Every structure is written in C-alpha cells, then in structure tokens.
Amino acid sequence: MKQNFLGQEKNKFLKWSNIFFLVPLIVAIYFNIYWYAIILFVVFIVSYDFHFFNEAKEVYYLDVTFSSILMLSNVILLLGGHFFPPYGILAILCVFLALLFYFRRSKHD
Numbered sequence: 001m002k003q004n005f006l007g008q009e010k011n012k013f014l015k016w017s018n019i020f021f022l023v024p025l026i027v028a029i030y031f032n033i034y035w036y037a038i039i040l041f042v043v044f045i046v047s048y049d050f051h052f053f054n055e056a057k058e059v060y061y062l063d064v065t066f067s068s069i070l071m072l073s074n075v076i077l078l079l080g081g082h083f084f085p086p087y088g089i090l091a092i093l094c095v096f097l098a099l100l101f102y103f104r105r106s107k108h109d
Helices: 002-030 034-052 057-080 085-108
Strands: none
Touching: 002 034, 034 057, 057 085
C-alpha cells in the first residue's frame, strides 16, 4: 500500500513539475530571447503530453529529444553570456548531475 501511494505521489509531482518551465519561458520572452522561448514552449508541451497522457513510448522519444535540445541551448546561453565563475561553475555541475541521473535511470528503465 505504501509503495502504491509513493508511486502516485511521484506521478502527481511529475505531472505538475512542468509548470516550472513557465518561469524561464516568461523570462526569455521578457528579455526577447525568442529562440529560447520557443524551445522552452515546445519542451513544456511535449513534457506535459508525455506525463499527462500515460507516458506513451512515441512521445517519450520526443521528450528526450527536446529535453536534450533544451540542455544544449542552456549550455549555449551559459557560454555565450557573461560567464560568472560561481554561478557558471554551479550551472555546469548541474548539467553533469542531470546527465548522471538520466543515464543511471536509463540503465534501470
């Protein structure tokens, strides 16, 4: 029973975690970074579709593709902007941490 409850809570979080994409989307539009806003919007829609509609395998590949494009565009923004050492290093560490979690999960799923 406890395992089922935790699985349901995780599923709810994954569904509603897509809202976090809206913050950088609004910031990108505010600062006229439209190419980045388009990427964020597409990732938001694909991720929303993937998590709300039974995580279909066809949408999974789109989700992975556009999430990868988003990660690459984040690195491009980081390197193309002013590279502030404490924040830039933290951002790069987060990239590697995200990739570590992704590839560790891919081995098990």
